[in-house]
Amino acid sequence: MADNFLLNRRDVLKLGLGTLTGMGAVAFAKNVSLQQQIQSDDHLTRNFNTSGKGTLKERAAAKGLIYGAAIRYPDLSSDSLLAAAVAKECGMLVPEWELKWSAGKQALRPNKDNFDFRAADWMANFANSHNLLFRGHTLVWHDSLPPWFKYEVNRQNAELFLTKHINKVVGHYAGRIHSWDVVNEAIALWDKRSDNFRKTPWLEYLGTDYIELAFRLAAIADPKALLVYNDYDLDYDTSKHEAKRNAVLNLLQRLKSKGTPVHALGIQAHLSGDSKSFNAQKFRAFLGQVAGLGLKIMITEMDVKDDKLPKDPQKRDQAIASAYEDYLSAALDEKAVNTVITWGLSDKYTWLSEFKPRPDRSPVRPLPLDDKMQQKLAWRAIARAFDHAPQR
Numbered sequence: 001m002a003d004n005f006l007l008n009r010r011d012v013l014k015l016g017l018g019t020l021t022g023m024g025a026v027a028f029a030k031n032v033s034l035q036q037q038i039q040s041d042d043h044l045t046r047n048f049n050t051s052g053k054g055t056l057k058e059r060a061a062a063k064g065l066i067y068g069a070a071i072r073y074p075d076l077s078s079d080s081l082l083a084a085a086v087a088k089e090c091g092m093l094v095p096e097w098e099l100k101w102s103a104g105k106q107a108l109r110p111n112k113d114n115f116d117f118r119a120a121d122w123m124a125n126f127a128n129s130h131n132l133l134f135r136g137h138t139l140v141w142h143d144s145l146p147p148w149f150k151y152e153v154n155r156q157n158a159e160l161f162l163t164k165h166i167n168k169v170v171g172h173y174a175g176r177i178h179s180w181d182v183v184n185e186a187i188a189l190w191d192k193r194s195d196n197f198r199k200t201p202w203l204e205y206l207g208t209d210y211i212e213l214a215f216r217l218a219a220i221a222d223p224k225a226l227l228v229y230n231d232y233d234l235d236y237d238t239s240k241h242e243a244k245r246n247a248v249l250n251l252l253q254r255l256k257s258k259g260t261p262v263h264a265l266g267i268q269a270h271l272s273g274d275s276k277s278f279n280a281q282k283f284r285a286f287l288g289q290v291a292g293l294g295l296k297i298m299i300t301e302m303d304v305k306d307d308k309l310p311k312d313p314q315k316r317d318q319a320i321a322s323a324y325e326d327y328l329s330a331a332l333d334e335k336a337v338n339t340v341i342t343w344g345l346s347d348k349y350t351w352l353s354e355f356k357p358r359p360d361r362s363p364v365r366p367l368p369l370d371d372k373m374q375q376k377l378a379w380r381a382i383a384r385a386f387d388h389a390p391q392r
């Protein structure tokens with residue numbers, strides 16, 4: 001790699017340090033309007049009627065929103081029914097594995113020197129030929145690192161690896177990608193550091209400014225992409241989620257105060273269908289605080305776990321759809337929210353089959369379409385939330 005391709009870390013950090021921009025006062029959230037607060041004790045009886053024939057992408061687009069899904073290359077390339085459903089329902093495609101360093105059956109980084117873009121390129125072409133936006137997940141994460149990583153990457157060369165990875169991967173899709181999850185899941189309160197950072201190889205080798213560095217490198221490699229910090233456990237009215245929301249807000253405030261090019265917060269939204277802890281007002285207030293920092297918000301990985309719900313599929317679907325509707329009606333009330341992505345589209349292909357199987361072994365049903373690509377109540381719940389959302 002040519003040396004002049006790499007800016008050194010000090011240069012990159014300096015690019016933004018000149019402007020210690022006065023942060024706008026954090027806007028406090030407006031109250032959620034009464035109509036938008038849905039009684040959450042009607043999960044078994046709520047009616048999910050929808051009007052019109054619009055697909056999810058059409059209903060979202062009618063409000064200036066984007067709807068998309070994360071899909072894996074092996075499924076998309078082998079299942080024509082899935083491919084047709086993605087093309088019909090989605091306005092955005094996210095590779096679930098293919099842009100991680102190495103995940104599932106895919107390795108973008110098969111070894112320390114090479115990049116294998118074949119699967120991700122196939123997906124980018126699918127997106128392009130079906131008029132879908134394409135989104136990148138994820139550049140910097142503690143998980144899904146290839147086996148060679150721990151032997152090859154160390155304190156001395158970690159910055160070079162990070163720089164080369166971001167330059168190459170972001171550069172490869174520059175101008176063709178809507179947004180990048182630049183840093184994923186960098187906060188872990190259980191690691192008990194006073195700064196709340198998760199203990200990861202990147203933190204160990206590069207110190208706490210690896211996050212800022214990653215955003216600056218990504219902004220240089222693709223000045224047009226929306227750059228996102230993505231995390232989970234931000235949804236519920238529990239002390240754990242409250243602490244995580246505060247830690248994420250602190251991180252975003254710190255990044256913004258240094259002029260770091262972070263443009264949006266990605267909220268994963270892996271929900272639990274049995275949870276009684278969603279509080280629309282508190283969640284909405286958090287979104288208002290994020291928006292007050294001048295950031296967009298994307299719901300990036302939504303699905304609803306059903307491992308603790310009743311076996312009866314109708315009852316289960318009611319509870320799952322209610323969770324979608326409660327959450328999205330609160331989220332979409334905040335106009336900074338511009339995108340909703342589900343982590344999968346059809347129940348036939350979901351990480352939850354493996355990670356959160358039901359104790360009774362009946363197939364999980366966390367997504368908008370069933371395993372035959374038919375619309376479920378969850379589809380209607382999402383459609384209703386788009387239909388009721390304020391115009392962007």
Ligand code: 9MR
Pocket residue numbers: 096097100102103104143144184268301351
């Ligand atoms: O759904 C993904 C699963 O198939 C992979 O095995 C796993 C590791 O790469 O990642 C899952 O997706 C995760 C996402 O990348 C980040 N947020 C949590 C998601 C679910 O675990």
